[in-house]
Amino acid sequence: MQRTAKLLAGSALFALSMALPALAVDKVSYGTNWLAEAEHGGFYQAVADGTYAKYGLDVTIVQGGPQAANEALLVAGKIDFYMGGTFSLYDSVKQGIPMINVAAMFQKDPQILMAHPDAGVETFADLSKLGTIFMAKDLYATAFTWMKSAYPGFKDEQVKPYTFNPAPFIADKNSAQQGYLTSEPFAVKAAAGFEPKVFLFADNGYAPYSTTIETSTKLVTENPDLVQRFVDASIIGWYNYLYGDNKAANDAIKAANPEMTDDQLAYSIKAMKDNGILVSGDAVDKGIGCMTDARQKEFFDKVAALGLVDAKLDYTKGYTTQFVCKGVGKDLVK
Helix, strand or coil: CCHHHHHHHHHHHHHHHCCCCCCCEEEEEEECCCCCHHHHHHHHHHHHHHHHHCCEEEEECCCCCCCCCCHHHHCCCCCCCCECCHHHHHHHHHHHHEEEEEEEEEEECCCCEEEEECCCCCCCHHHHHCCCEEHHHHHHHHHHHHHHHCCEEECHHHCCCCCCCCCHHHHHCEEEEEEEECHHHHHHHHHHHCCCCCHHHHCCCCCEEEEEEEHHHHHHHHHHHHHHHHHHHEEEEEHHHHHHCHHHHHHHHHCCCCCCCCCCCHHHHHHHHCCCCCCCCCCHCCCCCCHHHHHHHHHHHHHCCCCCCCCCCCCCHHCCCCCCCCCCCCCHCC
């Protein structure tokens, strides 16, 4: 009798499970700002290890690159999230584009200047003594304005166009070059055999948030639960990428970007960890992705005073802190 009862109960449960609809999975897409690399690792990690799936998300990463226009795709509603930045926040507010930053994965922007190791450059201010600084126009229009104000001695005539080729810098000992902490120093050592002196803007007074999660204000208003799940899962992805088994994520990165190497990935991950790119400042206690009103105001006031943005701009419309600074994933630090 007991066996018969168990069989009947089991049959009933099976029938009930077949009648119930499967849990809905939200399909979303995240557009990166460049070809797949370690700087995108947390997002690839959350796909590869099933973190997004655990949060009820089916996430497609839309790779950026020279010909990509992922930010425009976000504005057009073709993707759901985008890897934005602080100045794109200002631009959206200025132009009345209903986009908003909901998390900042990088507490420190990895932007650097680098110099030859034997050029007598020991501090950021010493860079002003060099004859040439190779710098792209976007950085020249923003960070260099700050450099001239914060460190008297820098002059416009020092700047020459950076064409994303390190050869002119390598050939000129009396020069500096912009770069990304996680890539250009590695490329210079591989090409020239020396390790350049590296100076991180974020450690010398110019510290915008970077690698943000940007989305539409409509999505935040109409489906904040989905936004929260995407933010939380991405944060956990980053902790696992930095401190856990990241092989599957790195395999996915190399599949998306065949030019990426294991050595480059390892170098980039170490650089991000050693320099607190993700885990520093507010993120130490409040978790990866944290943004604060105080930090946003500090940077805005700085660039507004330099005339880089309109001081009357209501920059607070371009971000929200409602989804971050909750300590999600902190227990994964090893």
